[in-house]
Amino acid sequence: MRLLESLLFDYTLRTIALGSLVLGAVSGVLGSFAVLRRQSLLGDTVSHAALPGIVLAFMLGGSKAPLALMLGAATAGWVGTLLLLAVVRHSRLKEDSALALLLSVFFGLGLMLLTFLQRRPDSSQAGLDRFLFGQAAGLLASDVIALAAVGALVLVLVLALWKSFKLVTFDPGFAASIGMRVRALELAITWLMVLAIVLGLQTVGVVLMSSMLIAPAVAARQWTDRLGRMVGLAALFGALAGVGGALLSSAVEKLPAGPTIVLGASAIALFSVLLAPHRGLLWRRLRARRLEVES
Amino acid sequence: MMSDAISHAILPGIVVAFLLTQDLSSPLLVLAAGATGVLTVSLVELLGRTGLVARDAAIGLVFPALFSIGVVLIARYAGDVHLDTDAVLLGELAFAPFRRLTLLGVDLGPRSLYLMGAILFLQIALLLLFYKELKLATFDPAFAAAIGLAPAALHYGLMATVSVTVVGAFDAVGSVLVVALMVAPPAAAHFFVRRLSAFLALSAAFGIATAVVGYALARALDASIAGSMAVSAGAIFSLAFLLAPERGLVAAWLRRRSQRWEFAQETLAIHLLQHRGLPEEQEECRVAHLEQHLGWSAERAAEVVRRAENRGLVRREADLLSLSEAGVALGKERLST
Structure with a gap:
C-alpha cells in the first residue's frame, strides 16, 4: 500500500516507473519480431555498438541532452548493423562470430574514447558511463518524455506497417513474390529495433538491454500462436517487468534497477516456458502422461 | 557468440566464490567460473532442446539473467570491496603489474603473468593431447560420434576451457576484451589459410599483434588498454577482410x-x-x-x-x-x- 502511494505521489519513483514501463512495452513489441526472425542476438550487438556513438555525440556536440546522445547511439548502432551485414555477406564468417566481433570491437572503441575523454582535465563527461549499466534512478521527467515520444513513434510505425511486417517475418519468399520490398522492410524492422535499444540504454544499460528485447517476447510466444496477441502480451510482460523491477529496486536497499528489471523479465520467461498452457513443459508432461494412461 | 555469453554469465560464479573465500586471488574463483561456464552452456542447450525457444534466443535469455544475478549480488554484498562491476566488465590492465605474486616473502612478478601463463600451458597441453579429436569433432561431428568419440563431452570440455580462460583474463582485461581477443584473431586468420594447424598458429600470432598494437595505442592516447586492444583487434580484422589475397574484399573485386x-x-x-x-x-x-x-x-x-x-x-x-x-x-x- 505504501508502495502504491509513493508510486502515485513520489516524483522520482513515478518518473522511473513510467520510463521503465514505456521501455518494457516498446522493447516487448519489437523483441517479438526479433525473436520470430531469429535475430535475438542482434540486439546485444547493436546495444554494445551504440556506445561509441554516445561518446562521439558528446565529443562533437558537447552536451548531454538525451536526444543528441540517442541520435549518436542510433547512428552507431545502425552503422554496426550495416557492417555486420557486409561482413556476413562478403566473408565466410558465420553470423554468430560476426556478431561477437562487431560487439566487442565497437564496445572497445567506445571504451577507448570514453577513457580518453575521462583523462582530459575538463572532465565534464561524468555520467556518460552510466550507459554501461544504465541508471534508472537518474531518469528525469524530460528523459521520460523523450522516451515516450520515440516509443510512440515506434508503435505508430509498427501499426502502420503491421501487415507487411507480418508477411516479411513469416514468409519473406512469398512477400517478395507479390512485389513487396522485402529488403527495405527488413531494414525497417532492424532500424526500429535499433531505436528501441537506444531507448533502453539509459535505463538498463548496454549489457542488459538485449534481454529486454528477448525475454518478454519469448515469454509471450509460449502463450499464443497469433502474432497480434504475442506482440500485445510481450508489451504487457515488458511493461510489467519494467514497473515491477523499478518498484522493487526502490523498495529494497542496494538493489540496482537494471538487473532487477532484467531478472523480472527472465522470471516471466521461465514461468511461461514451464507453465504456459499447451506449449509449456509441465503441460506437455501431463499430456504425455495422459496418453500413456489411455494406451 | 557463446564466448560473449560465457564471459558475462560466469560473473555470479565468481561472485559467489569470492563471497565464500573473501579472496580475489583464490584459485577457487577460476574453478567456480569454469563450472558456471559449463552451467551456462547446459542451460542454453536445455532451453534449446525443449523446442520452445530458438537457440539464439536461449543464449540471449540465459546470459543476461545470470549476469544480472551477478550484478545484484555484487551490489548487495560486495559493493564496498575491490570487486566492482566496472572492473569486471572493462578490466584494468594498467593495474596488473601491481598485483604481485609473492611466495615466502619473495616477489616473483605480476600475478596475472603466472595465472595466464599457467592457463596457456594448460591449453597447449590439452590442444596437443586432443588435437585429432577436436579437429574431427569440429569438421565432422557426425563421423566423430560414429567412431565413438564423444562430441558432447568434447564440447563441454572446450566450453569449460573457454570459461577458465575468460576468468583468467577477467581481472586483467575485463569481459569485453576477452571476446574481442577470442573472436577477432581467428576471424582474421581464416582469410589466409585452410589448414587447421596453420590457422591456429596464425590466429595466435594475430592475437599477439593485437595485444602489442593495442597497448601502444593506449599509451599514445592515454586511454583504456582493454578498449584500445579491442580496437586494434578490429583494425587487424578489417585489414584482413579488405586486403587478404584471394579471399579479401579487394582481391575479390x-x-x-x-x-x-x-x-x-x-x-x-x-x-x-x-x-x-x-x-x-x-x-x-x-x-x-x-x-x-x-x-x-x-x-x-x-x-x-x-x-x-x-x-x-x-x-x-x-x-x-x-x-x-x-x-x-x-x-x-x-x-x-
Whole structure:
C-alpha cells in the first residue's frame, strides 16, 4: 500500500516507473519480431555498438541532452548493423562470430574514447558511463518524455506497417513474390529495433538491454500462436517487468534497477516456458502422461 | 557468440566464490567460473532442446539473467570491496603489474603473468593431447560420434576451457576484451589459410599483434588498454577482410574485374570467328560495328580491342579486325565448351 502511494505521489519513483514501463512495452513489441526472425542476438550487438556513438555525440556536440546522445547511439548502432551485414555477406564468417566481433570491437572503441575523454582535465563527461549499466534512478521527467515520444513513434510505425511486417517475418519468399520490398522492410524492422535499444540504454544499460528485447517476447510466444496477441502480451510482460523491477529496486536497499528489471523479465520467461498452457513443459508432461494412461 | 555469453554469465560464479573465500586471488574463483561456464552452456542447450525457444534466443535469455544475478549480488554484498562491476566488465590492465605474486616473502612478478601463463600451458597441453579429436569433432561431428568419440563431452570440455580462460583474463582485461581477443584473431586468420594447424598458429600470432598494437595505442592516447586492444583487434580484422589475397574484399573485386575483361575478349574472339572469311567480314569485323552488334560503348570496345591486341589475340589494320592463331584457338575452344 505504501508502495502504491509513493508510486502515485513520489516524483522520482513515478518518473522511473513510467520510463521503465514505456521501455518494457516498446522493447516487448519489437523483441517479438526479433525473436520470430531469429535475430535475438542482434540486439546485444547493436546495444554494445551504440556506445561509441554516445561518446562521439558528446565529443562533437558537447552536451548531454538525451536526444543528441540517442541520435549518436542510433547512428552507431545502425552503422554496426550495416557492417555486420557486409561482413556476413562478403566473408565466410558465420553470423554468430560476426556478431561477437562487431560487439566487442565497437564496445572497445567506445571504451577507448570514453577513457580518453575521462583523462582530459575538463572532465565534464561524468555520467556518460552510466550507459554501461544504465541508471534508472537518474531518469528525469524530460528523459521520460523523450522516451515516450520515440516509443510512440515506434508503435505508430509498427501499426502502420503491421501487415507487411507480418508477411516479411513469416514468409519473406512469398512477400517478395507479390512485389513487396522485402529488403527495405527488413531494414525497417532492424532500424526500429535499433531505436528501441537506444531507448533502453539509459535505463538498463548496454549489457542488459538485449534481454529486454528477448525475454518478454519469448515469454509471450509460449502463450499464443497469433502474432497480434504475442506482440500485445510481450508489451504487457515488458511493461510489467519494467514497473515491477523499478518498484522493487526502490523498495529494497542496494538493489540496482537494471538487473532487477532484467531478472523480472527472465522470471516471466521461465514461468511461461514451464507453465504456459499447451506449449509449456509441465503441460506437455501431463499430456504425455495422459496418453500413456489411455494406451 | 557463446564466448560473449560465457564471459558475462560466469560473473555470479565468481561472485559467489569470492563471497565464500573473501579472496580475489583464490584459485577457487577460476574453478567456480569454469563450472558456471559449463552451467551456462547446459542451460542454453536445455532451453534449446525443449523446442520452445530458438537457440539464439536461449543464449540471449540465459546470459543476461545470470549476469544480472551477478550484478545484484555484487551490489548487495560486495559493493564496498575491490570487486566492482566496472572492473569486471572493462578490466584494468594498467593495474596488473601491481598485483604481485609473492611466495615466502619473495616477489616473483605480476600475478596475472603466472595465472595466464599457467592457463596457456594448460591449453597447449590439452590442444596437443586432443588435437585429432577436436579437429574431427569440429569438421565432422557426425563421423566423430560414429567412431565413438564423444562430441558432447568434447564440447563441454572446450566450453569449460573457454570459461577458465575468460576468468583468467577477467581481472586483467575485463569481459569485453576477452571476446574481442577470442573472436577477432581467428576471424582474421581464416582469410589466409585452410589448414587447421596453420590457422591456429596464425590466429595466435594475430592475437599477439593485437595485444602489442593495442597497448601502444593506449599509451599514445592515454586511454583504456582493454578498449584500445579491442580496437586494434578490429583494425587487424578489417585489414584482413579488405586486403587478404584471394579471399579479401579487394582481391575479390579485382578478380571480378579481370574476369569481366576476360569474358569481353572471349566474346570478341567468338564474334570475329563467326564472320571470318565470309563476305560480310568487311562490314562485321570493324571496331565501330562492335558498338552496335555487342552493345558496347565506344570506350569499352576500344579498351577490349586494346587488351586483345596486347595479348596477341587480334590484329588490327585501320579499323578492320582479324583474329590471330591464338585468337582463333580461343574462340573455338570457348565455342566448344
